[in-house]
Amino acid sequence: MVRLLLVDDQEIIRQGIKSLLESQSDFEVVGEAANGKQAISQVEALHPDMILMDVRMPIMDGIAATKAIVQQFPLIKILILTTFDDDEYISQGMQFGAKGYLLKDTPLEPLANAIRLVHAGHTHLGPGLFEKIITSAPEKIEKQLVPPHQLEGLTPREKEVLCLISNGANNREIAQQLFISERTVKNHVTSILTRLNLRDRTQAAIFANSFKQFLNNLDI
16 A cells, blocks of 8 residues: 655645545555645654655745655655646756656556556656656756766766666667676666766766766767
8 A cells, every 4th residue: 555645735636636546446645735844744744655746836845845855754755746847847856856757637547657666666757758857957957966077987888878878778778789688787777876876767867968968078
């Protein structure tokens, strides 16, 4: 059973989402909040497994709340669910620790599947959102991530893998292109994340695209 906290400033939206989710036997909505500040209080009191977080809310928005909750409660998964697909919101949300980003017009089945994936530890972005964040490469993210000199600590093969991750390739596609096994690719990805102090391959893709020109100029 996935215990969920719904965070949205519109009660009618919360009730609609709650009704949809509770039609699934493996979901339980344990609480609601109308802004980020309330969300933090509810997390402290209820300790949900996951949070569905809106972005634009009064008092404290969803991005600030995500950052605060991830810092205090790193085991709680956050899936941002909003009407806004702005590059900055997506990038900041994922940078501050959200494990997924979906739009509110997502049908029930894809939404439910996304919740299950995020709860299981995966990262999930709605259709087209991955492409938005890896092509935007905002300057703000570049400043927040590790400096380019740390790229020089990667092996030539790891640099190749990172370049392919930035292009959206999955492990199987990387393995085929580099003529190595998927297990070897997984080992390279783990090493890249560790060396660059990144959480997942989505952050790796954002990072690589932020420094795309620098990465392309490296001798690999």
